[in-house]
Amino acid sequence: MRIDKFLVQAQVATRSQAHKLIKQKQVVVNDQVVKAFKQQIDENNDVIQVAGKVIHYQKYYYYLLNKPQGVITATKDAQHRTVVDLLAKDDYRADIVPVGRLDKDTTGLLLLTNDGQLNHNLMSPANHVAKEYEAVVAGPVDQTTSAQFAQGLVLRDGLQTQPAHLTIIQADPKQQASLVRVVIKEGKYHQVKRMFAATGGRVVELKRVRLGSLQLDETALPQGQYRALTPAELAQLKQNN
Template sequence: MRIDKYLANMNVGSRKEVHLLIKKGIVAVNGVTVKTPKQQVKESDQVTVNGDAVDYQKYHYFLLNKPKGVLSATEDRSQPTVISLLAPQDRYQGIVPVGRLDKDTTGLLLLTNDGQLNHELLAPNKHVDKIYRAKIAGVADDETVKTFAAGMTLGDGTKLQPAELTILAQDVDHDTSEIEIKIREGKYHQIKRMFGAVGMKVVELERISMGQLTLPEDLKRGEYLELQLDDIMK
């Protein structure tokens, strides 16, 4: 690829900024100063900017603990997005969230520029489990567990695969429950609609795992960590 694309992809700067660095004579490939932004470079080449090595990494993976009030989108004119939570040096070209969490849903969200992995994790036939923890207005009981396990058909005709519901706590006096639910789909507002179909309401919702990934207990809301592909596809 061209050296200006290589450096722009590695967030050294925009194409225009990279051109200025090249003009200053501080970009080198294998020890030789670059004269033109059109120079071709391979991933195996040794690239430096002002003496500092810039190693090429094609794909990047970030595990974010999404806070409330943030959109699972790459950009928005008026509201913060999950991309805006990344440090500037980590906003690599093509980074997108894998699937979506609603604006008021928190927890595990993977961000990557690896389109194939994105497909692998989201394709319905791949059966990637997702586990959520929630607080519910309403008392979930054994009948709720059986209803979810049997597979539901929502009021609009949407058919859902069986879901595994675990009741963590019930408070009959306050008409609330705490639950965990495992699903293999990611339909629009799916968990909220499922509980709505049995006369309950989701008050708080957090995703705690997706496939092989589990949300680290010490990762605070709005924080993220970088992963390797092996961490995701064990």
């Protein structure tokens, strides 16, 4: 990799700033001052310093976010706070994007990364990656509803869903409200909400608790907080996709 490209990817400087740093002899590779913008380096093994500080190379970043309500799944928005805005300054990169989307009022597990291939693999309908949600639903939810989910539903606009697994965790007949878990393997727009609407229910609260092999632990990761994936989590996520 060219040294100026490395400095840009490492977010040390813009291309023009990188050239200026090199001209000022502030960039050192393996204890040798860099003299040319086009100098090739081994980003994985060479020791690169800028103004005496060692710069570590990392190509891809993976963050597990517990998305709160009121934050939109986007990278930029003129009116609302986005999931990328929740990243600390040192963790922010312009190429980091959310994997899939959660509605503004939906909470829970959201993966942020600049690994485009993994993003594609997780979201491709052909890969059938499981997405698990916990929901509070107003209206009737019973074993008939579970059977309808298991067969696949025709939504109100005529679209057909794939079979989904519905588990009733707790039902309150007096308040006509139920706590349920739903596992789907596709990602139609507002799909979980639309599936319940097709059966006469209404989703009051919705939280994603799993994406593929990734599980959300709200005790360790409160809403609005995020952390880097562990090597084991990343390896399992890639192995399953």
